[in-house]
Amino acid sequence: MTDTLPEGRRLSRRAFLSGTGAMIVAIGAPRLLDPKSAFGALSDSQIGPALVDPLQLDSWIAIRGDGTVTVFAGKVELGTGVMTTTIQLVADELDVALAKVNVVEGDTWQSPDQGFTAGSQSNKTQYALTGGVRQAAAEARLALLNMASKQLGAPVSQLTVSNGVVSVQGSSSTVSYAQLIGDKKFNLKQTGKAVPKTFEQYKIVGTSVARVDIPAKATGAFTYTQDVTVPGLVHARVVRPPTLDSQLVSIDGWPGRKQPAGVIKVVYKDNYVAVVAEQEWQAIKAAEALKVTWKVVPLPSFDDFYDDLQNLTPTTNRVLIDTKDVDTALAKAPKTVTATYRYPIQMHGSMGASASTASVEGNTATVWSSTQGVYQLRGAIATALGLPAQNVHVIYVEGSGCYGLNGADNVALDAAVISQMVGKPVRVQYMRADEHGWENFGQPYVISLKGGLDASGKVSAWDYTAWTASRGGRPGPPANLASGVLLGFPENPLAASPPATPSQAPNFVDGSNSGPSYIIPSQRLVTHSGVHSFMAGPLRSPSRIQNTFANESFIDELAYAAGADPVAFRLQHLTDQRLSDVITLAAKMANWQPGPAAAKVGKGRYLTGRGIAGMLYEGNNGYNAAVFEVTVDRVTGKVAVDRVWSAQDCGPALNPDGMRAQAEGCLMQTISRSLIEEVKWDPTGISSLDWSSYPVIRFNGMPKTFDFQIIDRKDQPVWGAGEVLITNGPAAIANAIFDATGVRLRQLPFTPARVKAALKG
């Protein structure tokens, strides 16, 4: 039984474990010459190339004999549309039809290592002038034109390309890309001399090209990681302890009954246990019924969590900015404001529980995974299996939307380890509780702010202190993931404090949005991080959503203290014109009525208000401003987001409809995270283990309207569009609740109980 990945696009790679045994192919053997394709190598080799050399053009682009173009991309489709924008780019650079471009993504034997697909960096990376797909496509075009010039006897300057066919101006002689190089390698190093087209020259980039993956997704023809099967596959389920640090005492089998049907083996190591069975349902039932005795190491108190976070012995202290005059400036300020904001642990909560299929045979391993970093996962798996990294072939196959480090890497580690333990290809599918309870959660924060206003009502001082905690993170080391910890791999300590060399200039905005975007003369920014009991990792807008919740709430609090309009107050403190532009546009779209917040708090049951937030994401990756209108039910404490207006500037808009789709997704998630989401636990374990104990937004929580406008700047570099609007939600909603009720909420999520308690004061 084999799986063919979506028709006509990418990944028509066959499951290749034909059972004929290993045929070792010399490292560096040609990989791309066979028209049967890029995937040919899979069927006859067991050890991959030492390096997919990013300097070699062939590592990025191949022209097939049938005129199609294959792009090898290290940035993968996570459901955000990146594959489509990559295809747009290559079609435009090479002047070929969109339908002729295929993408092979995230494959440690085939695609260059472009790091993680994360942080809204994919389009930014691929569309950069150097280092990504845009440069490679321009190099390929230049190489093809040079070949055509020789073949056609005409200078490059007289050549034009249409649909992959090169013509000489004013002549009927033509040659196609396929004729020039079809199925042959370029054998060229990237020269750096090819100049990509400009955004004004692009014809396909900048248009709302339909997503290439949606037809297959809407008809059941799409293959997700969860669907990958290979011959001889068996099924496994993990059996987790109550808490991460609990210890395995004994595996007691199935007392009082015989071993359930289909069970092949119970595998274990240190505190790691899994059940392997012939069929999936057999594995589920056997794992559920398996009796295991644990010595439970309890989790810390849920109720005291934020206090504990502030009192944690920090392992890392960072002074990001210190202008050395903050205490003086605060003492001198005629008016000061202090506030502390609390951001809970939240989860990725992917719709599809993560799954992975792996086959370890002797000294080689093949792993199909929806990881965000095939190379980094390869490292973790190689360590866990005791194999050289080169012998581990990690192949990306899209999974459920991840929004960061969900269970995908962890389950791939499981599949590889279990496959090695049982000597068979294994598919591990997490159950819902395995995904909810054992992913790498988003980090909690306590952020304390002190601000001073000068006599003119401008902010003179900004004093920020943050406490956060984490454990583990992305692979590399196996113990960055829960299964690696259970398997007994050593955990990495958090980075030690760097020497205190803070920027003495204010308004430095770091990649975590720690500082505000506003011009404030006196600033001090200090962060403390420590280790805690929960696995942690990047969750869409990591640290930035937490910091922006605090910073954009606090600027509103300062505006209120100054008796100022929140929009005007922000603009007064800005010199960044692009940020001012999105704030101004969002306010205009919302028909913003200037004046201090909470000036007209009603007396009825339902109170309506508006709030704004805006920021430059990561300091260099996209502007967004958003106005949220909320209704607060004073009786129940329920907050509803009714209308939203948002303006965004990410440089050139590559695919306006795709950008809007990302903004819509950000909007729904940010409402969910602001109003509903919080991971809970008791001493015996995580209690947020399904969709009723960790609810998220549904159709009944949709805003009535969402107006979204893009400021398209074709003269600017491409910035990410995937994480900007989400970052503004919590503060904009808090600001809107304040406007509606005159009550300031500083702890997420704004649940009915919390809002009701705050309104009672």
Next chain:
Amino acid sequence: MSKLTISVNGKDHAVQASPDTPLLYVLRNELHLHGPRFGCGLLQCGACTVHLGDKAIRSCATPVSEAKGKPVTTLEGLGTIEKPHPVQKAFIDHQAAQCGYCTNGMIMASTAFLKQNASPSEDEIKKAMTPWLCRCGTHFRIVAAIKAAAKAMA
């Protein structure tokens, strides 16, 4: 383990499964139909939705034995890339998917819903679809697609 015959997408299939096996695993692992998806196994998300007769049911918690004598339709049985069902076409036209993991449930649920209510209001759509979970935030497009599909089928 026993032999059962079930009718899926208009064809009879003899399958080997214990009668308590959820229909989902039989569809996915025996018949290789990957339209229905495992999301939670708890009747909470709807990713596994298929039609049993005319009804949208959650196949993750429906024993295969319940499918005896009733026709099962999966996402694959509605239409194909070349010949999509009007609801599938509306989802494609409206780009109503991001990761697409929930798309199966959304299309199967709304197809069954539109048989009950051929021209629903936006609020009726939202209410009917609330038991189906989308985590990417594709809700606006799903609602628009269902409205368009209703129109197209009117």
